[in-house]
Amino acid sequence: MKRTILTLVIACCACSIATAQKHDTITTASGLKYYLTKKGSGRMIKPGEVAVWHYTLTLADGSKIDDSRKNNSPLGFAVPTDGLIKGTVEALMLMHVGDRGVFIVPPSLGYGRRGFDAGGSLPAIPPNATLYFDMELVDIKKAALLDTLEKALFKQPVSDTSTPRTDAVIALYKSYKQKKFADMFTSDNDLNTIGYELLQRFPNEAIKIFLLNVEEYPKVGNVYDSLGEGYMNISDFDKAILNYEKSLQIDPGNTNAVEKIKQMKAKRAKSVLQM
Structure with missing residues (x-):
């Protein structure tokens, strides 16, 4: 299952609206409303750096739409970004x-009319x-692994006849792993996203990526779900069922x-x- 990046954050429902009245709520020029529940001692992010947040x-x-804390899986994106x-x-x-x-995000700053x-x-x-977001900025990194892997996946410029350099991406991933991903944000979503970029046109290449992700994150149910979808796309029903069942166990x-x-x-x- 492709983990959709919702580009949003934390839980506060009707009770949160009432709670907001007890805080000094700030409204920005864009219409974003927010108040802090905890003040950190770290620095602010600089444009181009990677924000890591729950x-x-x-x-x-x-x-509730999503909760990164459920599986201890924060998001990481270079900001600002589209x-x-x-x-x-x-x-x-x-x-x-x-x-x-x-952070209370109005439709104009969220998903709007669509x-x-x-x-x-x-x-x-x-x-x-x-x-309604409850966001926590937990770290700042210099780079995001996913950005690096995506740039290596196809030779530039990309065209309709481009073929993926899957083995090179896997080698690149392992080389960064040997360096312990120094100052780089990583998550199970990195390889998962690469796999889904390949799945429709290059399903067997996608399976190579999903298999590596299972090896790297054996306790994350979503990676088995994605591998199951990979096998489903090549009609290997036995392996598809096996991996979906593993995902369901977790x-x-x-x-x-x-x-x-x-x-x-x-x-x-x-x-x-x-x-």
């Missing part, structure tokens, strides 16, 4: 390392939704895996009958 995201009705919603970028640029706060489609285990965000709440296992068993049974 988040929980809820909607106004209290519905890869995140405007409200998240602004929030990160306002924080010191160690700061934690509630909303956000459900993906995997993540529910949808309706159109014109106000987003994360029993993964409804995506439950549905995929049903689909794969049905396809496997159909293929047997056709033999």
Whole structure:
């Protein structure tokens, strides 16, 4: 299951709105509202550096969308960036390392009139939704591993006939690992994202990346979910089911895996009958 980067952050529902009245809520020129619940002693991020942060995201009705603390999986992005919603970028640029706060993001700084489609285990965000973030800036890094891997994946400039340099990406990953990823943000999402960039056109290459991710993060359910999808794309139903089941063992709440296992068993049974 591709982990969708929601570019948002922390949980505060209706009760958080009431709590906000007890704090000195600041409203910025853009319309972002926030207050800090903890003040850190670190520095602020400089443009181009990688912000590492934890988040929980809820909607106004209290519905929880995502929580990075659940699996201890913070996000890391160089800021500013177009890869995140405007409200998240602004929030990160306002924080010191160690700061934690509630950020209320209006639709104009979030997903606006389009909303956000459900993906995997993540529910949808309706159109014109106000987003409630509880964000904590935990670190600042010089670079993000994902950015480096993506640049190495295809020879520049990329065209429709470009072929992936998967083995080179794997070698590059291992070389950074030997250096202990010095001053670089890493997570299970790095290889997962590379795998999904390959999956539709180069499924066997994607599987190579997903296999490495399983080796690197054997206790993360999502990496087995992604490997299961890789095998599903080449109709290897047995291996697909095996990996989805492994994902479900680690994360029993993964409804995506439950549905995929049903689909794969049905396809496997159909293929047997056709033999």
